[in-house]
Amino acid sequence: MNATLDTSSARPVHNLEKASTLALRLAHAENALLAFSCGQVDSIVDPGGKIYLLRPAQENLRQNERRLLAVIESTGDVLVVVNRGGFITAQSSASLRVLGYEPAEMIGHSIFELIRDDHLAAVYSAFFNVIEGFQEHADTSFAHRAPDGSHRLIEATLGKLRDGSTEGLVFSLRPMRTSFGPGTEAARDEQVSAPPSLGKDRFIAVLAHELRTPLSPALLGLEDLQEDERFTEARPVLTMIRRNIELQSRMLEELTDFTMVGQKKMRVHLEPIDAHESARFVLEICQSEIAAKAVEVLLDLRAAERFVTADPVRLQQVMWNLVKNAVKFSVAGGRISIVTANDPPGYLTIEVADHGAGISADLLPRIFDPFQQGDLAMQQRHGGLGLGLFIAKGLAEAQEGTLTGASAGLGSGATFKLTLHLAPALEL
Amino acid sequence: MNPSTAISGHSTNGAYFFRIYVAGGAPNSVRALANLDSLCRKHFPESHRIEVIDVLLEPMRALGDAVLVTPTVVKVSPAPEQEIIGNLSDEGEVLRALGLPAKENP
Numbered sequence: 460m461n462a463t464l465d466t467s468s469a470r471p472v473h474n475l476e477k478a479s480t481l482a483l484r485l486a487h488a489e490n491a492l493l494a495f496s497c498g499q500v501d502s503i504v505d506p507g508g509k510i511y512l513l514r515p516a517q518e519n520l521r522q523n524e525r526r527l528l529a530v531i532e533s534t535g536d537v538l539v540v541v542n543r544g545g546f547i548t549a550q551s552s553a554s555l556r557v558l559g560y561e562p563a564e565m566i567g568h569s570i571f572e573l574i575r576d577d578h579l580a581a582v583y584s585a586f587f588n589v590i591e592g593f594q595e596h597a598d599t600s601f602a603h604r605a606p607d608g609s610h611r612l613i614e615a616t617l618g619k620l621r622d623g624s625t626e627g628l629v630f631s632l633r634p635m636r637t638s639f640g641p642g643t644e645a646a647r648d649e650q651v652s653a654p655p656s657l658g659k660d661r662f663i664a665v666l667a668h669e670l671r672t673p674l675s676p677a678l679l680g681l682e683d684l685q686e687d688e689r690f691t692e693a694r695p696v697l698t699m700i701r702r703n704i705e706l707q708s709r710m711l712e713e714l715t716d717f718t719m720v721g722q723k724k725m726r727v728h729l730e731p732i733d734a735h736e737s738a739r740f741v742l743e744i745c746q747s748e749i750a751a752k753a754v755e756v757l758l759d760l761r762a763a764e765r766f767v768t769a770d771p772v773r774l775q776q777v778m779w780n781l782v783k784n785a786v787k788f789s790v791a792g793g794r795i796s797i798v799t800a801n802d803p804p805g806y807l808t809i810e811v812a813d814h815g816a817g818i819s820a821d822l823l824p825r826i827f828d829p830f831q832q833g834d835l836a837m838q839q840r841h842g843g844l845g846l847g848l849f850i851a852k853g854l855a856e857a858q859e860g861t862l863t864g865a866s867a868g869l870g871s872g873a874t875f876k877l878t879l880h881l882a883p884a885l886e887l
Numbered sequence: 888m889n890p891s892t893a894i895s896g897h898s899t900n901g902a903y904f905f906r907i908y909v910a911g912g913a914p915n916s917v918r919a920l921a922n923l924d925s926l927c928r929k930h931f932p933e934s935h936r937i938e939v940i941d942v943l944l945e946p947m948r949a950l951g952d953a954v955l956v957t958p959t960v961v962k963v964s965p966a967p968e969q970e971i972i973g974n975l976s977d978e979g980e981v982l983r984a985l986g987l988p989a990k991e992n993p
Contacts, residue, residue, distance in 0.1 A: 484953070490972045491955045499973035502910030502942060502957040504949045510942050512910055 539630040540620060541570045543590060548627065557613065557634050559605030570630060575602040575610070582615070587666075589617045589628055600635065611635075667714035674708045713846040717829060720853030727770035727857045731882035734767045734774070734807050735760045738797055741778040748786050755794045762799040767807045767879040769858045774879075777862070778809065780851040781875045785813035788873065805881055812874040818866035826864050827852045855879075903927065903935040903987075904964040910957040911943045915974040919958035922975035930987070962987070 494500050503511040537557045540549040547565050554562045558573060565573075574582050578601035585597035597617045602610045612635035620627045681701050684690050690697065742749075742756060749756060767774070785795040795813045802808060818826060829849040848864070855862040860879040866872065907923055909916035920939065927935040942949040942957055952961070961970045962985045971984045982988070 487953070487955060487970065487972075490970070494973040495956065497973065499915050499958075499976075500956045501913035501915040504942060504946065504954050504956065506950070508946045508950045510910060510946050510949070512913060512943075 537632040539565075539570060539632060540627055541630065542627040545569050545571055545586065554632075557611075557632055558603060559607060559609075559611070573603050575604060578602055585615075585617050586628065589619050590626075592619070595619070663714055663718050667711045667718070671708055671711040671715075674704055674711075678704055678708070713850060716850045716853075717846045720850050720857075727773055727854075729768050729770055729858060731766045732769045732771050732774060733765055734762070734769070734799060734809065734879070735765045737771070737774050738778060738799065738809065741775055741782055742797070744779065745782045745786065748783065752786055752789060753792045754786050754789050755792075757794065757796040757798075759796065759798040762801045762807050764801050764807065764881050765799070766882040768882045769860070769879055773854045773858060777851045777854050777858075777877060778811070780847045781809075781811040781877065784847060784875070785811050785815070785873075788817075789813045789815035801881070806878050807881055809877045809879075810874055811877075812872060814872040816873075817869045817871040818864070818873050819869045823864070823866060827862075902965060903931045904938070904962075905935070906938045906940060906952075906961045906963055908940045908942050908949055908952070908954045908957050908959045908961075911941055913957070916958045918974040918976065919960065922978070922981070923960055926975070926978055926981060930982070960985075 491500065501513050503513065505511060536551075537554045538551040539547055539554070541547050546567060546569050550562050550565060552562055554560055554565065558565075560573075571579060571582065581599050582601050585594075585599040588594040589597050595618065598615070599617065600612065600614045603613050604610055614633050614635050616631045618629050618631070620629050678701065681697060681704065685694060685697050685701070738758070738760065742758065782795070782797070789795055793814050795811065798810045798812075800808050800810075827848050829846055848862075852862045855877055858879060860877060862875065862877050864873060864875045866874070905923060905927070907920055909920060920937075923937060927937065940948060942954065949957075956972060958974060959970055959972050960975065960981075961968060967986075969985050971981055975981045
């Protein structure tokens with residue numbers, strides 16, 4: 460306390476010095492900032508004594524930029540620069556002619572606002588393919604609704620913007636020959652309304668992968684929590700969370716497989732496999748589901764020739780799908796059967812039958828279509844995306860086999876039959 | 888070579904003494920030095936001295952002199968000491984900022 464009183468007389472002078480030093484420093488800093496903003500600074504002295512050299516010749520860059528823009532505009536294209544999120548950050552001045560908007564109006568808006576809803580998927584997929592580096596450039600086309608209500612067909616080439624500091628895309632837009640009003644024949648122009656399906660599948664695959672990535676660490680963390688004795692009471696909740704994450708992960712896996720099957724890009728490694736062993740293994744991994752529903756399983760492995768030509772992992776996946784489905788659509792306490800045979804000779808068939816919900820005659824032809832799972836109520840009851848059978852059939856065919864389904868109707872159960880080639884006799 | 892280089896007019900102990908902090912051959916630094924040299928030749932042809940300090944060679948000196956960025960020019964004499972930052976492209980502004988008299992019709 461005394462010290463404070465003692466120094467009170469000396470302090471003003473000291474403070475004044477300090478203040479003027481500070482003011483001087485502040486003035487220096489302000490000058491430096493001003494020079495900096497004028498592009499007249501070429502290095503910065505770091506308080507640690509390190510010198511940072513700045514990128515030289517900003518003026519030249521700006522001049523080059525202007526020249527480049529002039530060249531581009533002379534081509535008649537509109538250039539729209541968007542960031543990773545699709546928001547417009549810059550564009551050339553011809554946009555009024557092509558898009559009907561003043562350039563300044565569009566800055567900060569999403570490029571996707573310009574695109575008619577039914578063409579969004581195609582443009583999204585082009586966007587993702589380029590920004591994720593799958594493609595250097597992507598061509599697409601879309602209908603754009605101008606402020607005056609007219610629809611304009613626009614061709615677009617997308618390219619990744621490389622200027623080091625920012626990440627984004629450049630849309631190079633040009634009008635297609637036809638322009639049309641709402642409701643006219645041209646509005647249903649086949650050329651633009653059919654999105655390139657490969658791009659779409661790619662988009663889904665990328666999306667599914669991205670969505671799955673965060674789930675793995677979440678699952679690992681959950682496992683730790685489940686084993687942690689401090690959270691004994693929370694275990695039921697943790698189990699529920701885990702089940703849901705696993706479900707989500709499986710659905711995303713299905714989506715990935717779905718696109719692979721859709722593109723017929725599933726890679727299989729065919730080799731002689733003991734189908735009976737696979738069947739037993741699959742039953743084992745389905746044990747918890749089987750037990751949960753108290754389903755009785757009849758396993759009748761009567762085929763004499765049990766070695767097939769298949770991909771070990773994919774064969775299990777197909778069978779797993781079939782068994783899981785059979786359990787899913789069985790009533791509690793019901794019965795399913797898995798029967799193998801060599802009929803016709805040279806083949807091995809695996810029949811998975813249940814006595815559950817069955818399939819109505821009108822649905823039967825569509826059960827292998829993607830996203831089919833009976834009616835909406837059925838979907839809600841059983842969960843999942845309705846891709847399992849589509850994937851299973853695709854996988855069977857990738858292994859040069861077939862998968863068929865039959866049912867006597869609703870309530871009469873269903874039977875799925877997987878047919879695979881027998882492996883050539885092993886030379887022992 | 889000595890990192891600090893003196894560029895002198897006719898008198899080595901001239902009344903006008905400038906210290907310029909540059910970053911090697913960086914464009915603004917080179918321009919600032921050229922502009923300062925030409926300004927001195929024009930306005931104080933008889934009595935000026937310029938000390939060039941390359942912060943890339945003498946970073947600790949730049950730090951000791953509280954230099955924040957390059958190019959920075961300090962007018963050491965005549966007093967008071969004053970500094971200006973930038974490539975000195977506007978001669979009139981430089982003279983004004985450093986409190987120096989412009990020579991009429993040189």
